Amino acid sequence: MAIKVLAVDDSKTIRMIVKKAFNPFDCKFFEAENGVEGLALAAREKPDLIVLDITMPVMNGVEMLSRLKAEPSLKDIPVIMLTAESGRDNVLNIVKMGVSDYIVKPFKGVQLIERAKKIVKLEPKKAEEAAEDKSRRYFSIDGDIQHLVLPEKVTRAITVEVEGYLQSKIKEMVNSGTNKFILDLSKVTETNLSLIKLIILAAQHCQKSNIRIRIVSTPTLSNELKEFKEISAIPVDHTMEEAKAAL
Amino acid sequence: MNKINTLDLKSLVSNTINEVFDTMLSMEIELFDADSEVAGDGSRIVGSVSFAGEVMGSISIYVSGEFGRVMTAAMLGMELEEIESDEEVYDVIGELSNMVGGSLKSRFCDYGLPCELSIPSITTGSDFKIKSKNWSRYEGFAFRAFRHQQYVGFVEVYIKAGS
Numbered sequence: 001m002a003i004k005v006l007a008v009d010d011s012k013t014i015r016m017i018v019k020k021a022f023n024p025f026d027c028k029f030f031e032a033e034n035g036v037e038g039l040a041l042a043a044r045e046k047p048d049l050i051v052l053d054i055t056m057p058v059m060n061g062v063e064m065l066s067r068l069k070a071e072p073s074l075k076d077i078p079v080i081m082l083t084a085e086s087g088r089d090n091v092l093n094i095v096k097m098g099v100s101d102y103i104v105k106p107f108k109g110v111q112l113i114e115r116a117k118k119i120v121k122l123e124p125k126k127a128e129e130a131a132e133d134k135s136r137r138y139f140s141i142d143g144d145i146q147h148l149v150l151p152e153k154v155t156r157a158i159t160v161e162v163e164g165y166l167q168s169k170i171k172e173m174v175n176s177g178t179n180k181f182i183l184d185l186s187k188v189t190e191t192n193l194s195l196i197k198l199i200i201l202a203a204q205h206c207q208k209s210n211i212r213i214r215i216v217s218t219p220t221l222s223n224e225l226k227e228f229k230e231i232s233a234i235p236v237d238h239t240m241e242e243a244k245a246a247l
Numbered sequence: 248m249n250k251i252n253t254l255d256l257k258s259l260v261s262n263t264i265n266e267v268f269d270t271m272l273s274m275e276i277e278l279f280d281a282d283s284e285v286a287g288d289g290s291r292i293v294g295s296v297s298f299a300g301e302v303m304g305s306i307s308i309y310v311s312g313e314f315g316r317v318m319t320a321a322m323l324g325m326e327l328e329e330i331e332s333d334e335e336v337y338d339v340i341g342e343l344s345n346m347v348g349g350s351l352k353s354r355f356c357d358y359g360l361p362c363e364l365s366i367p368s369i370t371t372g373s374d375f376k377i378k379s380k381n382w383s384r385y386e387g388f389a390f391r392a393f394r395h396q397q398y399v400g401f402v403e404v405y406i407k408a409g410s
Contacts, residue, residue, distance in 0.1 A: 013323065017322075084350065085350075105346045108270060119326075
């Protein structure tokens with residue numbers, strides 16, 4: 001079973017570095033920006049490990065830790081403290097607070113994993129299984145049509161994730177002899193670089209494998225997409241029925 | 248006062264900058280003497296943290312918008328075009344300032360100059376100067392990465408005796 005890791009840091013950069021470090025392992029990852037959010041998430045998710053920054057606005061890591069230790073249902077959750085300060089007094093204080101370990105910034109993800117492995121059992125992700133299950137969030141089959149449904153906001157992380165599944169989905173289509181692909185953007189409300197990159201990527205994969213692709217989107221979004229030369233050639237429909245009929 | 252005057256501030260700052268850039272950005276840098284103007288007169292980002300206690304002062308890192316993006320891509324392990332917003336760049340510069348400031352603070356404390364560290368702040372713009380007054384020690388030097396020679400940043404530290 002996937003272990004739960006909670007990263008509490010006001011810096012998105014540090015949360016991303018921590019998330020990347022745990023990414024190869026079978027983990028569910030949660031993030032909080034300060035001690036208040038961190039405590040709430042800890043109470044709700046009961047994580048197996050908390051990676052906690054010290055200096056944060058709203059509620060700092062020291063206060064969050066003391067409240068965590070005062071709560072019987074949370075006090076045994078192991079905590080790795082992140083600190084930018086390596087002074088003797090600071091380190092002694094951290095150790096006294098009852099943390100499982102601490103890491104002084106600057107740090108590399110691999111150092112964090114080495115420490116985490118001493119506290120929790122980290123299993124490598126079962127790549128194919130995990131990918132297959134998670135791909136269902138975006139990909140589905142309807143008869144002989146492969147659907148790719150994108151959410152309201154396509155972030156860089158989603159682009160990377162979908163990109164990872166795309167090649168195998170196209171390969172499956174080629175192997176099964178199907179050649180119809182619908183890129184469903186009807187939920188998308190924001191045009192950004194990640195979305196455009198993903199549409200171009202899907203179109204390129206389809207073109208290479210002689211797969212017919214159509215986009216389903218709102219009239220507003222389709223007008224915005226027309227501005228992009230690389231996308232303007234892909235036929236767009238405003239309803240799923242129209243797209244299916246046209247394929 | 249004596250303790251502050253005997254600190255080898257230059258070595259402290261240069262060692263810290265080298266360590267932070269090497270660990271977090273996998274970026275080898277060289278340091279050289281120059282003034283803060285060297286960071287460019289166009290769009291600039293300045294990340295700062297302050298010390299308060301027996302030593303008072305601040306450390307600031309100046310980079311151009313472009314250098315900030317290169318540093319962000321290096322720290323997050325991504326391509327430049329994958330950076331989604333200026334906020335990501337500001338967060339990276341703020342976090343690097345925090346790490347440099349945290350390391351300096353630790354050395355000050357170990358040297359018998361206990362102090363607290365502020366949360367990092369970011370200043371951006373294209374036509375501004377930051378001046379600290381009444382300091383007793385100052386170190387400032389430029390830095391550039393070996394693999395990105397076209398970009399130059401600047402780091403400066405001001406300190407004085409506190410209460």
